[in-house]
Amino acid sequence: MRDKPLAMTQDSSLTDQTAMDGPLLFARVLDGKGGCRLVSWAEAQGWKSAPDNPDAILWVHLDRTKPGVAEWLESGLSIPEPTVELLTSDQTRPRAFTEGEALVATLRGINFNPGAEPEDMVSMQLWCDGTRLVTLRRHPLQTPRDTLAEIDGGSGPQDAGALITSLTEHMVHRMNQSIVDMNEYIDRLEDLDPDDHAEEMLRKITRIRRNCLALQRHMGPQHVALELIARDAPPWFEHHDRREIDETIALLRRFLDDIDISKESAVVMQDELRARSLASSEHATYMLTIVAGIFLPLGFLTGLLGINVGGMPGVDDPMAFWAVVGLCVAVLVVLLVIFKRLKWL
Structure with a gap:
């Protein structure tokens, strides 16, 4: 040594x-x-x-x-x-x-x-x-x-x-x-x-x-x-x-x-x-999975509403943006409740 x-x-x-x-x-x-x-x-x-x-x-x-x-x-x-x-x-x-x-x-x-x-x-x-x-x-x-x-x-x-x-x-x-x-x-x-x-x-x-x-x-x-x-x-x-x-x-x-x-x-x-290194790595992977699980439906929702085709509701309504934000917050709260009950958090 x-x-x-x-x-x-x-x-x-x-x-x-x-x-x-x-x-x-x-x-x-x-x-x-x-x-x-x-x-x-x-x-x-x-x-x-x-x-x-x-x-x-x-x-x-x-x-x-x-x-x-x-x-x-x-x-x-x-x-x-x-x-x-x-x-x-x-x-x-x-x-x-x-x-x-x-x-x-x-x-x-x-x-x-x-x-x-x-x-x-x-x-x-x-x-x-x-x-x-x-x-x-x-x-x-x-x-x-x-x-x-x-x-x-x-x-x-x-x-x-x-x-x-x-x-x-x-x-x-x-x-x-x-x-x-x-x-x-x-x-x-x-x-x-x-x-x-x-x-x-x-x-x-x-x-x-x-x-x-x-x-x-x-x-x-x-x-x-x-x-x-x-x-x-x-x-x-x-x-x-x-x-x-x-x-x-x-x-x-x-x-x-x-x-x-x-x-x-x-x-x-x-x-x-x-073991400590493996546990730390697994914890980081787990947290990334949780974050991905939360933002995946939100990303799908915002992506769906962001398509550039005719007939999209709320295009001419100035309050439509805040309605979408409220919907995203509601989805986030529902996902957190579900993850909590599944003991993923």
């Missing part, structure tokens, strides 16, 4: 100094205690889990449009080619599946980039084998930055399952602002006078319904994807992580319900405006 964009400013300028070259946006090695250390793209490409720190987890966030991403996924992480194509393609419908000990998912979040519409959702692909997590995006996405801020602050996730849970939780929570904005937008429309702003209201309501449908189209499959993660994730995705995902699923379900309510509210307003 261009009148009040349901979006917040995207902080896409945050990049690590070590990630200025290549596809890397940022990379961290989690220490399993909530903290991390920064790693470069070269170090991330050759990273292996050390025996002295088996709880360490590598998280790499990449721009999937940059060259070399697909090659590293396939050769460096031994990801099958079909999965690499999924992770780097523009087929971004939310989905999730397991591949051996790895979890693969595509998730979508609200587009908070400046000037974006709510339905312009942005995707994030992820692949994780329990010790390495790779997230990929095409357009700027704030969700990974939220989790990164927690990690850099020393209070982040401690394992791969918790890291994925944090990402999904932030992604779903960020949808709340757009839904709240949409509800406030509907409230403001309800406060407008339909008689003065009917066309404007109909145009904005149509936009709201389109936004709701677009959000449902993406969030419905995402709900299914999260349920699959909670149910079929590999063993390294622990029980408490599944519980957290369940809470995120419940929140997403509530957001879907809120979108349904917003859509129904928009439908009710739209139906009311159309």
